[in-house]
Amino acid sequence: MTQPGERPQERALRRWYAGAWVLFGLVPPAIAVWDQPESTRSATMALLSMLGLCYPITGTFPGNPALRRNTFLGALIAGIGAVSYLMDGAASLLIVSLPHFWILAGSPRRAVVLSGAATAATVAADAARTAPGGEHLSGNSIAAVVGAAAGILFGLWMHRVVGRHDERARLLAADLADAERRLAEAQRRQGATDERERLAREIHDTLAQGFASIVVLAEAARNGLGADPGRSAQQLVSIEQTARENLAEARVLVGAASQGEVAPGSVARTLRRTLDRFAEDTGLTVTADLPDVDCDQTTRIALLRCTQESLANVRKHAAASTVGVVLERHPHGVELEITDDGRGFVVVESRGFGLDGMRRRLAELGGELTVTSSPGDGTRILAMIPAKA
16 A cells, blocks of 8 residues: 555555564564364454455555545554454454554544554453453453553554654755755856856957957058058958958857868868967968877867967067077977067066966866967967867
């Protein structure tokens, strides 16, 4: 007989108790009545069999579960009283049957009332059986009353203990739900923060650098219109190319294109195009050792971003005349070294967004950025990305 909302552990415990009830509640009276007269033995065995069959049968009937439970409990009270009337020793059946009232009654009040009713039926039936002999309160009745009282007290105590446990479980569940909610909210905020930082880094490394190049080229082209029209025309072409690249980058940022459209081909060709554009726009001497290193798209884009940021810093801050770029494949991964002979700077005092962005970008791939520089000695940028297992 399954109750609504019953947990699997509770269902298993009730099944174990049902087996114990049959073994220690119904079997002993059946054994004890075996040497009684035929009429007593037959009637008692019929009652015990009815009680044993009533428990599973009432659980299979369709209809209201509360009505099925009440039907079984009513039959149990009547059966205990009838067994008490037929033979001596029904107190043991009553005591073993008491947990039924606490399990199925639905509330402590009803469990106490039904336990009292079963006890009264046992005592009344025993008194009716022994009245002709003048004995009004037999040992069986005393055992029934004492056992029922002890059972009721134990049931009330257990109900209080279980109630406290359930309350603690409810509070813990509420705390857990609140913690999960706060954790989800924190993860959502952290995700939003990470996404903002990623977008800021991408905009700084792509769009912002492109716009800065456009501004510089536009100023140079304007100033050279009269003195060197050919150079100005070349700078206008560079402005157009940079604007197209910025448009492609913007499409990637809004999800309208894949990053493969920004850095197609091998990493060597990608870096070579970037360096050629840089040399053309700035007039600086650029030396490059760019072997055709095999790497995935994520690594290729990270190396491109590091190169673009380093070259932008050279353009804006270094006042250099020469830039060197070396790309190497090692057993432990890929290394990209960018050096210049510019004015240099104090690394520990640098608070630039670009260097921090490069560090975070490489860290996401398990790599690291090493910056070596001092005033008057130029700058060395070393980006390392480990090989994937």
